[in-house]
Structure formats: structure tokens, C-alpha cells
Amino acid sequence: MSTTPAVVGVIGGGRMGAGIAQSFAAVGASVTVVESDERAAAAALERIAAGLTRAAEHGNLHEPFDRVLDRVTTTDSVAALPADADLVVEAVSEDATLKARLLAAAERVVGEQTILASNTSSLSIAELGAALTHPSRFLGMHFFNPVPASALIELVVAPTTSHQTLRTVSAWTHALGKRDVIVKDSPGFASSRLGVALGLEAIRMVAEGVADPQAIDDAMTLGYKHPMGPLRLTDLVGLDVRLAIADHLHATLGERFAAPRLLRDKVARGELGRKSGKGFYSWK
Structure with missing residues (x-):
């Protein structure tokens, strides 16, 4: 895998999910954002466009606005996630049952090369990973609000997370212009x-x-x-x-x-x- 993921899926297009999608699109990734219905998907795209506009106004967008936004698509179905995704980040509300269900659904759609991550700020990565067939390719990516301006991603490692998964995601973190802190899976992380x-x-x-x-x-x-x-x-x-x-x-x-x-x-x-x-x- 390259130091920057080429194809990214984001499940959840709220404030955090939109920020995650914007950040990856801004460094060249093709991003698919999954929302609950067509209306929510349209609202997610509006959030991403607004975030890109702010980035452009502050001189933090290094390509034309339209070119970056064209790399973002939205859908109302997890089944529409690209099978060749390098990374899928789940960024829905802090509901363990919902997160586990969506992560398992995503794993059934994407290929064996895809790394799955949760943006949870407190839930057990090991427990979420128990819903997966391949938990070695799963970890926590705790982004901070507002995502595009934040300098940190907290990488949360469960006992089942492979060293290769951690190394790859750490490299992607740096490609976003952010730093990572690595913590073991524990309540509330650090x-x-x-x-x-x-x-x-x-x-x-x-x-x-x-x-x-x-x-x-x-x-x-x-x-x-x-x-x-x-x-x-x-x-x-x-x-x-x-x-x-x-x-x-x-x-x-x-x-x-x-x-x-x-x-x-x-x-x-x-x-x-x-x-x-x-x-x-x-x-x-």
C-alpha cells in the first residue's frame, strides 16, 4: 500500500465524517461517504463543500475546489462502498451495536486488502472487532474536531490488530499532515x-x-x-x-x-x- 490511500470509504457524513472525507479528498484520495438516506447524503456533501470552501479561503487547499470536491461521492448504502477501498472509516454515533453492524456490513463488501477503522472516542476496539471476520485489519482512528484543522489522530490498537495494519495507518496519518499517538485499547483511550x-x-x-x-x-x-x-x-x-x-x-x-x-x-x-x-x- 502507498503512503496515501487512493480509495477511502467513510461511513457517516456528520461533522466528524465530513471532516474525515474532506481531509482524505484534499490529499488526493477518491472518497465515498455513506449516509442513512439520500437527504442525509446530500447534507453530508454540503458539509464537505463548506469545509473545502473554508480551507480555500484560508489558503489551505492546494488544488482547485472543484477538483477536490469531484473526488467525493455520496451514497445511502454500505453496499455501494468500493470493493477496492484501501481504507474504510466508520464515523457514526457512539452506539456500539450500530458501529459493529456497519463495520461487519462494510467488511462483506470490500476486498481483503481493505483496512477498517472506527472513529470511536471511547468504545472498545476489541469488542467492535469481534464482529469482524478479519479483526487483524481493524483498529481505532480517533480523529479530533474540527478534523481538517486538528493536528492529531489517536490510533487505538486492539490485541488482534496486526503490526502491518498499524504501520500502514500511521503512514496515512502522516500523509494527512497529522501526527499520531498510539495507545492500547482501554476505556476512553488516552x-x-x-x-x-x-x-x-x-x-x-x-x-x-x-x-x-x-x-x-x-x-x-x-x-x-x-x-x-x-x-x-x-x-x-x-x-x-x-x-x-x-x-x-x-x-x-x-x-x-x-x-x-x-x-x-x-x-x-x-x-x-x-x-x-x-x-x-x-x-x-
């Missing part, structure tokens, strides 16, 4: 486990009236040089996503990851962060 721990404590501090969200975030950005405070980051990731990860970590690692009532209440009210217009900040 990034989510630490990030959620900080975010949950920040939410508890808001609930206890220690300080307002801006003050807490400023303490971390100005005092500890974090590029973004934990509450603004929670808004960017999505409060519902943070809650789902916290619940998973609570179940696997114990009480220190119990979600604060404030987080549950906000999610119940639909205050999900930037995507809903309101979280710990107003995004309207």
Missing part, C-alpha cells in the same frame, strides 16, 4: 479519558457556583496554556457526546466518571452546545 475527567470537574464547579464558565475556561487557557477551556470544548464536542462517553467510562472505570446532574439536565433540555446554539455558552 485523550477522552483525560479530557472527560477535566470537563466533568469543570461542570461540577459551575454547578457548585465556584466560578462562571468563562472564568473556569480562562483559568485553563491563560494559566495552563490550554488552547481551549474545558467548557468551551464541551460545547464544541457536544454535551450529548460528552455525556455518552462519561456514562461509558462510569460503567467501566467507576464513580470518578459519574456525570454531574447539570450535564444531564442540559442534555435533557436540548442544550447540546454549538450544534444546538446553546450549551455553557450561547452560539447564536
Whole structure:
């Protein structure tokens, strides 16, 4: 396999999936994005086009916009994934049953050369890989939001992941202009486990009236040089996503990851962060 995958499939065209598709198309890959229906597929293509427009405006697109976008196709069926795909990345919501089902369906379509990956931020790679016939060609590729601008991909290795799979995906990571960190399969991996721990404590501090969200975030950005405070980051990731990860970590690692009532209440009210217009900040 080359240092850049020529043919890539992305299952899920939401914010993360669209960013993944954009990133691979921008380095020359032919990308097929799978969504749940025709309407969702059209919306995914619009997200990718908008991302490419922003990249062009910032001077980060090294080919004409139309040429890059022409390398992206969308479909509403996993069966339409190209059989000659070098890589298929699953990037749907944090639902282990859904992810395992889609990964198994993709494996039945693609060839034996295809590497499968999940963009999960916390679920067990070994458990997802149990649904596959060839788990040696499967690993976690945890991208970060926003994908095109992020410098990191967390590569998560299960006991069944082959060394060749890891080497190949690491090379592809560098071809995207990103760096990788390699972690073994464990609850929350490295990034989510630490990030959620900080975010949950920040939410508890808001609930206890220690300080307002801006003050807490400023303490971390100005005092500890974090590029973004934990509450603004929670808004960017999505409060519902943070809650789902916290619940998973609570179940696997114990009480220190119990979600604060404030987080549950906000999610119940639909205050999900930037995507809903309101979280710990107003995004309207």
C-alpha cells in the first residue's frame, strides 16, 4: 500500500465524517461517504463543500475546489462502498451495536486488502472487532474536531490488530499532515479519558457556583496554556457526546466518571452546545 490511500470509504457524513472525507479528498484520495438516506447524503456533501470552501479561503487547499470536491461521492448504502477501498472509516454515533453492524456490513463488501477503522472516542476496539471476520485489519482512528484543522489522530490498537495494519495507518496519518499517538485499547483511550475527567470537574464547579464558565475556561487557557477551556470544548464536542462517553467510562472505570446532574439536565433540555446554539455558552 502507498503512503496515501487512493480509495477511502467513510461511513457517516456528520461533522466528524465530513471532516474525515474532506481531509482524505484534499490529499488526493477518491472518497465515498455513506449516509442513512439520500437527504442525509446530500447534507453530508454540503458539509464537505463548506469545509473545502473554508480551507480555500484560508489558503489551505492546494488544488482547485472543484477538483477536490469531484473526488467525493455520496451514497445511502454500505453496499455501494468500493470493493477496492484501501481504507474504510466508520464515523457514526457512539452506539456500539450500530458501529459493529456497519463495520461487519462494510467488511462483506470490500476486498481483503481493505483496512477498517472506527472513529470511536471511547468504545472498545476489541469488542467492535469481534464482529469482524478479519479483526487483524481493524483498529481505532480517533480523529479530533474540527478534523481538517486538528493536528492529531489517536490510533487505538486492539490485541488482534496486526503490526502491518498499524504501520500502514500511521503512514496515512502522516500523509494527512497529522501526527499520531498510539495507545492500547482501554476505556476512553488516552485523550477522552483525560479530557472527560477535566470537563466533568469543570461542570461540577459551575454547578457548585465556584466560578462562571468563562472564568473556569480562562483559568485553563491563560494559566495552563490550554488552547481551549474545558467548557468551551464541551460545547464544541457536544454535551450529548460528552455525556455518552462519561456514562461509558462510569460503567467501566467507576464513580470518578459519574456525570454531574447539570450535564444531564442540559442534555435533557436540548442544550447540546454549538450544534444546538446553546450549551455553557450561547452560539447564536
